[in-house]
Amino acid sequence: MIRLQDIADMAGVSRTTVSNVLHGNTKRVSQETVDKIKKILEESGYQPNIGSMMLTGKGSRIIGFVIGYSYTHGHPSMMDPFISALLASIQDQAEKAGYYIMIIGGSEEKHILEIASRWNVDGLIFIGYSEVRYRQLRRRLNKKAVLVDTYTLKKEYDYQNVGIDDWDGGYQMGEYLLEMGYPEALFIGEETRIRVNEFVPKLRSDKIFSGLCNEKRWQGFKAAMEKKGGFCSIRRFITVSEDAQTRKRQYERMLPQILDAGALGFGADYNAIEMINFLHDRGIRVPDQVSIVGFDDCVYAEYVRPRLTTIHQDVAEKGAVAFDRLKRMIEGETLSETYVFAPVKLIVRDSVKRK
Amino acid sequence: MIRLQDIADMAGVSRTTVSNVLHGNTKRVSQETVDKIKKILEESGYQPNIGSMMLTGKGSRIIGFVIGYSYTHGHPSMMDPFISALLASIQDQAEKAGYYIMIIGGSEEKHILEIASRWNVDGLIFIGYSEVRYRQLRRRLNKKAVLVDTYTLKKEYDYQNVGIDDWDGGYQMGEYLLEMGYPEALFIGEETRIRVNEFVPKLRSDKIFSGLCNEKRWQGFKAAMEKKGGFCSIRRFITVSEDAQTRKRQYERMLPQILDAGALGFGADYNAIEMINFLHDRGIRVPDQVSIVGFDDCVYAEYVRPRLTTIHQDVAEKGAVAFDRLKRMIEGETLSETYVFAPVKLIVRDSVKRK
DNA sequence: CTGAAAGCGCTTACAG
DNA sequence: CTGAAAGCGCTTACAG
Numbered sequence A, B: 001m002i003r004l005q006d007i008a009d010m011a012g013v014s015r016t017t018v019s020n021v022l023h024g025n026t027k028r029v030s031q032e033t034v035d036k037i038k039k040i041l042e043e044s045g046y047q048p049n050i051g052s053m054m055l056t057g058k059g060s061r062i063i064g065f066v067i068g069y070s071y072t073h074g075h076p077s078m079m080d081p082f083i084s085a086l087l088a089s090i091q092d093q094a095e096k097a098g099y100y101i102m103i104i105g106g107s108e109e110k111h112i113l114e115i116a117s118r119w120n121v122d123g124l125i126f127i128g129y130s131e132v133r134y135r136q137l138r139r140r141l142n143k144k145a146v147l148v149d150t151y152t153l154k155k156e157y158d159y160q161n162v163g164i165d166d167w168d169g170g171y172q173m174g175e176y177l178l179e180m181g182y183p184e185a186l187f188i189g190e191e192t193r194i195r196v197n198e199f200v201p202k203l204r205s206d207k208i209f210s211g212l213c214n215e216k217r218w219q220g221f222k223a224a225m226e227k228k229g230g231f232c233s234i235r236r237f238i239t240v241s242e243d244a245q246t247r248k249r250q251y252e253r254m255l256p257q258i259l260d261a262g263a264l265g266f267g268a269d270y271n272a273i274e275m276i277n278f279l280h281d282r283g284i285r286v287p288d289q290v291s292i293v294g295f296d297d298c299v300y301a302e303y304v305r306p307r308l309t310t311i312h313q314d315v316a317e318k319g320a321v322a323f324d325r326l327k328r329m330i331e332g333e334t335l336s337e338t339y340v341f342a343p344v345k346l347i348v349r350d351s352v353k354r355k
Numbered sequence C, D: 001c002t003g004a005a006a007g008c009g010c011t012t013a014c015a016g
Helices: A004-011 A015-022 A031-044 A050-055 A081-097 A109-118 A131-138 A166-179 A212-225 A244-261 A269-281 A315-330 B004-011 B015-022 B031-044 B050-055 B081-097 B109-118 B131-138 B166-179 B212-225 B244-261 B269-281 B315-330
Strands: A062-067 A100-105 A123-127 A144-148 A160-164 A186-190 A237-240 A263-266 A291-296 A309-313 A339-342 A344-347 B062-067 B100-105 B123-127 B144-148 B160-164 B186-190 B237-240 B263-266 B291-296 B309-313 B339-342 B344-347
Touching: A004 A015, A004 A031, A015 A031, A050 B050, A062 A081, A062 A109, A081 A100, A081 A123, A081 A315, A081 B100, A100 A109, A100 B081, A100 B100, A109 A131, A123 A315, A131 A144, A144 A315, A160 A166, A160 A315, A166 A212, A166 A263, A166 A291, A166 A309, A166 A344, A186 A212, A186 A244, A186 A269, A212 A237, A237 A244, A244 A263, A244 A269, A263 A269, A269 A291, A315 A339, B004 B015, B004 B031, B015 B031, B062 B081, B062 B109, B081 B100, B081 B123, B081 B315, B100 B109, B109 B131, B123 B315, B131 B144, B144 B315, B160 B166, B160 B315, B166 B212, B166 B263, B166 B291, B166 B309, B166 B344, B186 B212, B186 B244, B186 B269, B212 B237, B237 B244, B244 B263, B244 B269, B263 B269, B269 B291, B315 B339
Parallel strands: A062 A100, A062 A123, A123 A144, A144 A160, A160 A339, A186 A237, A186 A263, A263 A291, A291 A309, B062 B100, B062 B123, B123 B144, B144 B160, B160 B339, B186 B237, B186 B263, B263 B291, B291 B309
Antiparallel strands: A309 A344, B309 B344
16 A cells, blocks of 8 residues: 555655645645656555545545345345446446445444444435435434435425426326227336334325325326326226235236226336236237336336336436435535426337227 | 544543453453443444544455446446346345445446555455456455456466356256257357457457357357267357347347257347347247247346246355355455355246247 | 644553 | 553644
8 A cells, every 4th residue: 555655755745745736735836846746646556545534524435325125026126127227327427426335235224324424424325215214314314315216295305305207207107098098097006015113194094005106106197097087086096015926916806907997007117017927927918908008117128028118217317316416415515406306208119009 | 423532431431441342352341341331332322433443454344346347238237137136145245244345337447446445445356357357457456356257268266256157057958958859959148348458369269259158158058968979069159249239130140040940048048038039029939939048047037928947046145155255365264265166057937848 | 835743533552 | 450652544724
């Protein structure tokens, strides 16, 4: 390890001077010295030790990427195409901006607090965190933070959130299905597990409720279905279990209803693809007998057959926006809005057939 | 931030004493003091600042996860199911063992060196790194390291590598296809880009060659095909382009040959699935007309229809082994073997039909 | 224009 | 059994 002192020795100056040119406080140093030091810095490939920087209060340049849940659909969350795409994008941005990403498996609050203070992280990005959980954490965590896809139960966000326009996504989905001849299409969303410490008074309907994102997507879906004066009953909003076995049984039971409706909108590509396969395995043809629209446009969407028609969201952009906002906060800027909703658009592929 | 000093103040002792109980040097401290301090430590949720620890030469407990290439099949490498599964596993292990993972986009050598020295990482795990590249890097990087899936061109590995038994995987694939009635099955592998600085004298055949893993998988495949005395010509080993467009054209051209062979073994699930879709789009039925076997058993394998029969490798285990070995090296152990090959096994699903 | 010195939060060899 | 002090590599207010 080459130190500041070493550079100073080589240049025949003091550490102070080297540090000064290192930080561009170059007006107080003679041009000659600057040049000499810069050259040495260059040649030696000197890299300041971060431990020291952390100690001198310059921040750590670490951003914690907190993943709120460990498993998604039976695999580690990091394998979820949405999470990995988000992480890839944030990592990429961070690298360019001279920040470093540290992954924090965020199932345990204690663990997050531990890392955040140990490493003195400059900021945190949360994915898969509910508002209730974040509020709880925030009381003991005094860090800049940006949340991704968290839904507020209040009128306004009082923290930074980057999301998408769920309502509009649902609307586009509904509008398209309506236009394709399916005024009776159903909307299917997977339930979100309620943790004991996340009791949500208003929305609670017995023990399950669909994720808040699905709630909004459904609202948009319904609005589109009703735009020509029809009525779209809440009974067309179907919440299925988060347990794969149970879900399969539910699909089984719903089969007549599905065939009858002729078209399904989903709150997530994952379930849409699962349904395509479910139907395929029973000899039911998509889109000939049942049309399907997904939501997210994840990588799988192009791999399935038929290719999945879905609502596209730009995850890379979302990651970039989340990072950018966090970075600005870290740099001392005060952001005016507390939330950003990225736009969303329908991608037509092969899973819907005009009736 | 609560400091060691603060704890010492609360306990009415010196920092030294607190530090001692913190590190279990408890024999030199009275039980009474130990208890008192432990209690305070507990209640205060004290976390030592890592910056300080780094400075006092205790290591950083950071492990760099270096991803050797930025894009795989048109998406950021981190979205590759193999990479994300590996990362998830390593992250999980690291968290349990009190290590921290820092992701390093490893396309640039300079960047790796920078991070490694800045953060004084305790060790590095490399994925997607060729031996030549690693050798080059190693000259300027004095860090413990474990590579995953790197292939040596020498007789023996002179660095730590965790891989799988490619030959055996190929053998199982070949054996199964032979047994299912396809003595003429083809093996298809995607080429690996040769970088200018990675010129590999021995294996070079014009400008392309299949990845070294495919080379070995093919050898096993061939051996299985020949076990009953037949001859498996090298012409049955087909290397396709890494460019999707080109690859598609190649598939197109190969179509008669494919139909003729009746079965294909692949070096990677990704290509196997691509082929299933390619055939599907042309109305050719898998497995009725063409049987297909993949390699890796990635998450997609269960999502495609027909479900993909493939050679399974345990990525989570691989990650765990890689981490464990690195950890042991960091802790000062000298490992006897330099490489570990994880076993591999055939998973029969629906993409092969007995002839 | 340049440098000596204090300080960040920790560890550890050493003295008591 | 306990603590004062030096030292890790940096930054920065201050003196010259």
